[in-house]
Amino acid sequence: MNEHLIVRVVTKMLVPFVLLFAIYVQMHGDFGPGGGFQAGVIFATGFIVYGLVFGIERLIKALPLRILLFGISGGLLLYAGVGIASLFAGGTYLDYGVLDSHDPVHGQHLGILLVELGVGITVASVMTAIFITFAERWHR
Amino acid sequence: MEQIIDILLLLLVVAMAIAMARLTNLIAIAILGGVYSLVLASIYVLLDAVDVAFTEAAVGAGITLTLMLAAISLSARRERLRRRPVRNAIAVAACSVVAAGMIYASLEMPHFGDPDAPIHTHVAPRYIEASPEEIGVPNMVTSILASYRGYDTLGETTVIFTAGIAVLALLWRWRRDGR
Numbered sequence: 001m002n003e004h005l006i007v008r009v010v011t012k013m014l015v016p017f018v019l020l021f022a023i024y025v026q027m028h029g030d031f032g033p034g035g036g037f038q039a040g041v042i043f044a045t046g047f048i049v050y051g052l053v054f055g056i057e058r059l060i061k062a063l064p065l066r067i068l069l070f071g072i073s074g075g076l077l078l079y080a081g082v083g084i085a086s087l088f089a090g091g092t093y094l095d096y097g098v099l100d101s102h103d104p105v106h107g108q109h110l111g112i113l114l115v116e117l118g119v120g121i122t123v124a125s126v127m128t129a130i131f132i133t134f135a136e137r138w139h140r
Numbered sequence: 141m142e143q144i145i146d147i148l149l150l151l152l153v154v155a156m157a158i159a160m161a162r163l164t165n166l167i168a169i170a171i172l173g174g175v176y177s178l179v180l181a182s183i184y185v186l187l188d189a190v191d192v193a194f195t196e197a198a199v200g201a202g203i204t205l206t207l208m209l210a211a212i213s214l215s216a217r218r219e220r221l222r223r224r225p226v227r228n229a230i231a232v233a234a235c236s237v238v239a240a241g242m243i244y245a246s247l248e249m250p251h252f253g254d255p256d257a258p259i260h261t262h263v264a265p266r267y268i269e270a271s272p273e274e275i276g277v278p279n280m281v282t283s284i285l286a287s288y289r290g291y292d293t294l295g296e297t298t299v300i301f302t303a304g305i306a307v308l309a310l311l312w313r314w315r316r317d318g319r
Contacts, residue, residue: 025194030277033190035285037296041198048206065312076301079294094290097274105276112277112286119297126304127203133311134210 004053011053018046026120030109036116040123047124048131056135063128071125079118082111146186152179164219166212174205187252191281 026039051059083094091098096111098104156176160169177200184193250257267284275283285293 029282030279032279033194033281035191035282038194038198041203045198045202045206048203052206065308069308072301072304076297079297083290083294094287094294096287096290105274108275108283108287109277112275112282115286115290115293116282119293122297122301122304126300127207129304130307131207131210133307134207134214137311137313138210138214 007053011049015046015050018049019043022046022120022124026116029116030112036119037123039116040120040125041127043120043124044127044131047128051131051135056132060132060136063132065129065132068125068129068132071121072129075118075120075122075125077118078121079115082114082118086111142186146183149179149183149186153183164221166217166219167209169219170205170208170212173208174201177201177204191279 022039022043025034025042026036029035029039047059047063050062082096082099086095086098087093089098089101094111094115096108096115098107099110100107153176156172156179160172160176163169163172177196180200181193181197184190184196254260267280267288271277271280271283271288275287277283277287
């Protein structure tokens with residue numbers, strides 16, 4: 001799609017806002033609709049649209065597969081790690097209340113934030129990686 | 141008034157499904173599938189399920205459409221139609237039987253918003269009453285998904301992780317040096 005000037009210019013302007021909206025959905029999941037899963041999907045869509053318009057090589061240059069592999073496993077490890085941390089803090093697995101020794105509600109907030117972040121990172125990386133795999137095969 | 145909107149949206153869903161079944165242009169079918177998800181998302185909003193609507197819009201209309209288009213670009217753009225009357229008749233019969241069974245089962249379901257429905261009498265009252273003090277998060281859906289049902293969400297994330305790893309292992313052309 002290299003020759004479509006209008007699509008390129010509009011995408012260039014739109015992608016940062018798509019990514020910003022994804023971060024908003026991620027961080028605002030406690031207060032409104034949304035959360036890690038939706039945020040991850042929107043984040044991935046931003047990168048995929050970039051790849052569709054500017055070509056798969058530039059997407060891979062911006063987001064190498066090595067980083068995506070770290071994201072795919074890192075998000076899940078972050079989620080499971082919060083569970084382990086709550087074990088060490090003296091609670092049961094994934095019981096976030098014990099993460100803050102003074103106020104269990106604060107512990108719950110912290111746990112939910114980290115867990116949703118883990119979900120978001122894994123979902124965004126998996127979706128982008130699946131797209132890159134398909135598109136790269138077609139490209140060759 | 142709300143009933144008219146409901147009926148219109150549901151009719152739109154049916155029309156879209158028929159159009160998707162009759163078209164042969166795969167790109168048009170994929171885009172119609174995205175619109176189908178968007179209409180479904182508006183129905184979920186009418187049912188006050190905003191989190192579900194958000195997911196349907198982001199996943200069904202957003203990422204599924206893009207991945208479908210990527211998959212179509214790997215294969216053909218048009219469906220090749222072959223006349224197979226016996227096979228088609230069997231497919232229509234199977235679909236009709238399953239649809240009739242599901243409609244029959246839905247007759248037994250409690251009415252929408254029925255306070256005596258099993259889903260409203262089991263653990264839901266406990267979550268609604270205790271969540272503001274125990275979790276303190278304004279969006280109760282998030283508190284249930286991430287905290288009360290944390291194991292479920294961990295399992296779902298593991299499923300997504302496995303799907304991603306499986307696609308990469310099958311389709312990515314790994315080079316010798318592991319990149």
